[in-house]
Amino acid sequence: MRLGLLACAAAGPLLLGAGAAHADDDDASTVAELVVTATPIRDSIEKSLEIQQQSDNVVNVIAADTIGRFPDATAAGALARLPGVGVQRDQGQERYIQIRGAPTRWTTVALDGINVLGAEDRIFRFDSVPAAQISELILNKTLLPDMPAEALAGRVNIQTYSPLDNPGFHVFGELGGGFVDMGEGPVKSYAGRVSWSNGTWGVSLIGSHYEFEQHTDNDEPRFDDVGLASIRFTKYVIVRETESYSAKVEYSPSDQHYLSLSHLHADFTDFEERNWYRFQYNQAFSGTRNFETADLIGVPTDASFANGIYSNGVSFTVLHGEHEISDWEVDWNLAYTTTEFNNFYPSVTQQTSTALGRPTAENALLLPSMQIRVNAISGGVPVHTLYDTVNVGGVLTRGAPRTSLNQLSFTEEFASESTARLETEAVTATFDVDRDWFSFGADARFSAGFQIDDRAQENDLTALVRPDGTVVTANRSGFNLRNVAAQLNLPWNANSYVTSVPFDQNVNRGFTANYIHNPAMSHQLLVLMDAARAANAAGTGNFAVYDVDPRSTNTVDEKVAAAYVMNRWKWDRHTLVAGVRVERTEIETKGLAAVGGALVPLTFSSEETHVFPSLHYNFDYSDDLKFRAALISGAARPSLEDMRATVSINETSETISGGNPFLTPETAYGLDLSAEWYFAPASILAVSAYHREVKDVLFSASSIVGDDSYDFDGVDRSHYTLSSTFNGGDGHISGVEFVYTQPWTFLPGWLSGFGFQGSVAFTKGEFETPTGETVEFPGTSDRILGATLFYEKYGLSARLSYQYRTDWLDEVFPSGSSANSNLYWDETTRVDLSVRYQVTDAVSLFLDANNLTDERGVRYQGREDRPYEVEGFGRKYLAGLRFTF
DSSP, X not given: OHHHHHHXXXXXXXXXXXXXXXXXXXXXXXXXHHOOOXXXXXXXXXXHHXXXXXXXXXXXXXXXXXXXXXXXXXXXXXXXXXXXXXXXXXXXXEEEEEETTOXXXXXXXXXXXXXXXXXXXXXXXXXXXXXXXXXXXXXXXXOOTTSOSOOSSEEEEEEEOOGGGSOXXXXXXXXXXXXXXXXXXXXXXEEEEEEEEOSSEEEEEEEEEEEEEEEEEEEEEEEOSSXXXXXXXXXXXXXXXXXXXXXXXXXXXXXXXXXXXXXXXXXXXXXXXXXEEEEOGGGOSEEEEOSSEEEEESOOEEEEEEEEEEXXXXXXXEEEEEEEXXXXXXXXXXXXXXXXXXXXXXXXXXEOTTTTSOOOHHHHTTSOXXXXXXXXXXXXXXXXXXXXXXXXXXXXXXXXXXXXXXXSOOOEEEEEEOOEEEEEEEEEEEEEEEEEEEETTEEEEXXXXXXXXXXXXXXXXXXXXXXXXXXXXXXXXTOBHHHHHHHHTOOOOGGGGEEEEEOOOSSOOSSBOEEEOHHHHHHHHHHHHXXXXXXXXXXXXXOOEEEEOTTTOEEEEEEEEEEEEEEXXXXXXXXXXXXXXXXEEEXXXXXXXXXXXXXXXXXXXXXXXXXXXXXXXXXXSSSSEEXXXXXXXXXXXXXXXXXOOOEEEETTTTEEEEOOTTOOOEEEEEXXXXXXXXXXXXXXXXXXXXXXXXXXXXXXXXXXXXXXXXXXXXXXXXXXXXXXXXXXXXXXXEEEEEEEEEEXXXXXXXXXXXXXXXXXXXXXXXXXXXXXXXXXXXXXXXXXXXXXXEEEETTEEEEEEEEEEOOEEEESSOTTOTTOOXXXXXXEEEEEEEEEEESSSSEEEEEEEEOTTOOXXXXXXXXXXXXXXXXXXXXXXXXXXXXXX
């Protein structure tokens, strides 16, 4: 039914377009009345290429069209279409980007030219910024001296809407609805923008809300030397919300003065119900297994259920000024930014008394027996035939077959927890001056300025903590729900939360299971937790309850002072920009060392200064053909979390694990070359090449401490082994990108509405680890291909997008990996459709269809026939209307 309605929504514009095309043949005067000439895709391309051509550095741009419509739903969706940009998705939705095959941490983000920390410890979630807030996305692949040097791959500058650029009173609105086909969850989208400007004053108010419900299938098989060792299969029910609001006031009393005050707040929230079960095949009571099949009796099984919330947000306020004073242009900013990456995730674990260990004969009767086709292929999921386990003549064997998992056989439940808080705040001040002058026989422009960033991050974790501060492991001895309920005389029956509704799943596991009523279970868990907390406060209990883990608290302060000078020379068709930026960084981190039952305060500080020269040369061979060359340098700072002081010390094993306050930035220098031919309006044919030499690459490893950093209480720990993040050896990354974009207006008649955007990027890179091994950079795909076929005519604007990237390294020797093999994401292919129809100058209809081929996310361990994670999330459809006046 829903597909039928959406099909009608899509077919309506197509039929109207066909009617307009027929009118073109019959009556030219009718065309004048029916045809709406809006071409948002072409307008956006033309504006983007104009900005790119005029730029002094290597950039790619996506801009709103001539009436302020941005062509994508989020910043992440837009960036996915730029050359050399790889997208990393979470449950099917674009989230992070990897520029030119580089790790995610090498990309920085700016809002209106001010660098902001990503909420996930410098990492920015691009799906948290909706289209309603965006005027332009500028991806700087080389940095000029007036930009912070804290990026090795690129800097994404998100320019927000300016009311002064759009004189008069304007209203934009969007209303949309749809569904995700897996689980039939609803999709809702609302956005609005109101702006007014009289040329002197400008005011805008913008808000948006986007949400969808998605049922995700997730399977995580694990292998050992014998064969299939375990699997965890999960059904997620997620309601994902993205909300934003902003306000901006602009004042320009003359051409010489401009002031603005703006505030932007964007929130991303996941409301996540999680039902997962785990089979531990290698601990079965009896049976055989290999890489093709398994025949097992009494397979240990446990389960975990949660009703959690993940929140990720950024709040950005900036006061900005531009002034012309005599021959000088002055530009300044004062900004305050806060971010949060928090999650509230109480959960319940179910098991038998032997947990995932080899069961006793008594426990084995509670556990499933099974025959398994391992399906060890790329993206393969094991297929099971389940049986009850029975005792026949004193021998445990398979009983009656089952089509669904027995979810009522567990004998105990306990509370577990993965709640965490990570929050940052930053104050940024910038001051820049520019002046035109004449130098070396050329028109020149001198620029100089300084920037100060004062950043602070604090974080902590939640654990089960007794009244005396003792942290308890989340197992049966921590908060055993049956025991606690009995002691407090409160109800608890985990089986009552098993519903009669089977999983809506698009994967063949050979069996199914029923949904858990997660909200009700979570509510009763928190009722028990509150009652236990009250008993502790009254002195009648000694329960381990949810509280901040006293071992986890940590703060990091980072102060960056920077200054730069640069000059731009323009000789006829030659342009040269030369300059240098100096950045001094001071770090202070405070935390705790957990030693046995004691907590010892730790404080570390460091400071360093880096110099970043750069040179950019552009040659306009003609008005349409441009050549570029750039010599650049830059850095990528370690995450603040990686530089935490907090550690855990084991005196018996003489090991230390935690942060590394002495990390230094990864630094790089490199060369960029490009040729760009703007051969027609909204058209480009380009090739670019780049190379980066990288030093001090960050890597997780173990190393001898080697100094007295942890020598307190009279103990020499300089010979202990520290497991943390370290600066490794050197590396390099190189690549070439080809780009072709053109509206095919040279075609006859209705065919002239077609056009194409395409790019292909080839990348190679590797680095040396602290242990001397050579490995690829995480995130590097050998090849990234993007192709978009669009059509714009008769008021119809449609775009079919194809994205492909080869497999890429995700982790090197992930922790807990018995296979000791690197973890990779498999190659991905994504096809999306976007259709717009301009009904009138003020009203348009739209349809978006995402993941048309029902692509799954697949990771594998070392080789493609060792799947590590297989995740399916379905297709998503959204249809609605937009209005502008």
